[in-house]
Amino acid sequence: xxxxxxxLFVVVFFTAGIGGEVKAQSDNLVKxxxxxxxxxxxxxxxxxxxxxPTIAYAPETSWELGVSSLYVYSANRDLSNRxxxxxxxxxxxxxxxxxxxxxxxLYTDENKWFFYGRARYQSFPLxxxxxxxxxxxxxxxxxxxxxxxxxxxxxxxTLPSLYFGxxxxxxxxxxxxxxxxxxxxxxxxxxxxxxxxxGIGLGLLYNNxxxxxxxxxxxxxxxxxxxxxxxxxxxxxxxxxxVDNRIYRPVKKNNVLAAQLYGQFTTGEAPFNMLALMGGxxxxxxxxxxxxxxxxxxxxxxxxxxxxLSFSKRWGASVFVAAGQVYGDEHSFDWGQFLPTGGAxxxxxxxxxxxxxxxxxxxxxxxxxxxxxxIGEAF
Numbered sequence: 476x477x478x479x480x481x482x483l484f485v486v487v488f489f490t491a492g493i494g495g496e497v498k499a500q501s502d503n504l505v506k507x508x509x510x511x512x513x514x515x516x517x518x519x520x521x522x523x524x525x526x527x528p529t530i531a532y533a534p535e536t537s538w539e540l541g542v543s544s545l546y547v548y549s550a551n552r553d554l555s556n557r558x559x560x561x562x563x564x565x566x567x568x569x570x571x572x573x574x575x576x577x578x579x580x581l582y583t584d585e586n587k588w589f590f591y592g593r594a595r596y597q598s599f600p601l602x603x604x605x606x607x608x609x610x611x612x613x614x615x616x617x618x619x620x621x622x623x624x625x626x627x628x629x630x631x632x633t634l635p636s637l638y639f640g641x642x643x644x645x646x647x648x649x650x651x652x653x654x655x656x657x658x659x660x661x662x663x664x665x666x667x668x669x670x671x672x673x674g675i676g677l678g679l680l681y682n683n684x685x686x687x688x689x690x691x692x693x694x695x696x697x698x699x700x701x702x703x704x705x706x707x708x709x710x711x712x713x714x715x716x717x718v719d720n721r722i723y724r725p726v727k728k729n730n731v732l733a734a735q736l737y738g739q740f741t742t743g744e745a746p747f748n749m750l751a752l753m754g755g756x757x758x759x760x761x762x763x764x765x766x767x768x769x770x771x772x773x774x775x776x777x778x779x780x781x782x783x784l785s786f787s788k789r790w791g792a793s794v795f796v797a798a799g800q801v802y803g804d805e806h807s808f809d810w811g812q813f814l815p816t817g818g819a820x821x822x823x824x825x826x827x828x829x830x831x832x833x834x835x836x837x838x839x840x841x842x843x844x845x846x847x848x849x850i851g852e853a854f
Contacts, residue, residue, distance in 0.1 A: 519828040522548035535600045541566030550584045557582045558686045572599045589638050592627035607805050615660050620651040636683040644674035648748050666746020670710040676701035688831045688851035691731050695721040713743030731780040735854050741770040757853045759799050761816040761838030761845045767801045774799025791822030816840045
């Protein structure tokens with residue numbers, strides 16, 4: 476049960492200075508703030524912090540108001556250390572829904588330890604279409620409830636750029652209710668009224684990318700195993716396997732060719748909210764997150780990034796295509812069942828000394844489109 480805003484997404488970023496440099500002599504407080512944030516720092520090793528308001532609209536929530544924050548730094552202010560990031564987001568909707576997110580990817584000095592995780596607490600609805608790849612195009616019910624997530628990876632460098640360690644996962648869905656149900660709706664059979672699940676596992680990661688928010692060259696390969704067991708406090712017994720491989724190749728001076736192959740595979744009895752979900756702002760853009768869900772997901776994408784464009788110091792662009800499918804007990808993997816999506820986006824260099832862009836992506840699928848605004852690349 477993860478928040479996703481599609482169909483219409485509007486961000487109030489006070490972009491009076493985008494399209495030209497923010498004028499330092501302006502008396503406008505917002506312009507002065509943006510100028511201090513977006514101008515090049517005299518000290519490239521200095522941390523960077525930005526806070527900005529957001530406004531969004533989605534049919535399941537009405538209007539949503541929020542505040543996002545991003546803090547980036549290098550350990551000990553040493554630029555040879557990889558870039559660390561902390562992201563926070565809090566929101567409230569006119570339907571009295573709310574939530575708080577906190578994501579982080581932190582490296583210690585000399586990149587010896589890597590702490591990678593996320594936390595969520597939210598009261599937020601989701602559209603439920605059913606399970607499997609043959610679900611109808613119209614949602615079958617709106618599922619409301621309270622969702623808590625805490626996931627952390629604690630990884631230690633064992634060989635250069637090779638990390639190994641523990642993974643922890645806690646997910647709880649409670650106060651579940653089904654509203655706006657279509658005639659003949661059948662609720663999910665596993666985890667119908669919510670559940671609590673605790674997972675413990677192992678992770679192996681090869682990562683030689685210096686800047687994860689804008690990778691220009693390198694390889695990212697993650698292999699993870701997670702076990703959820705009633706003996707550890709879970710309501711269900713299951714195993715989850717994740718494979719995430721990404722490669723980035725520079726093309727000439729400022730262009731990057733990026734590719735990703737992702738798989739999530741589940742065995743055992745998995746509640747509906749912990750199945751593999753297709754869609755979202757990163758992989759299979761254009762699909763509502765959870766439009767398709769099942770025990771297994773295989774997806775891949777390719778993106779060509781121009782950062783920046785040849786005629787500009789700050790403006791960039793990208794084009795991307797992706798394909799994926801879910802499958803499980805009812806339907807096995809089928810090479811002919813991949814769903815396509817693709818689109819394009821614009822970029823703006825928000826932190827020049829950190830090489831970090833903000834992006835607006837427009838993606839199209841067979842069922843519609845999605846618009847996404849984020850700081851940092853999709854993958």
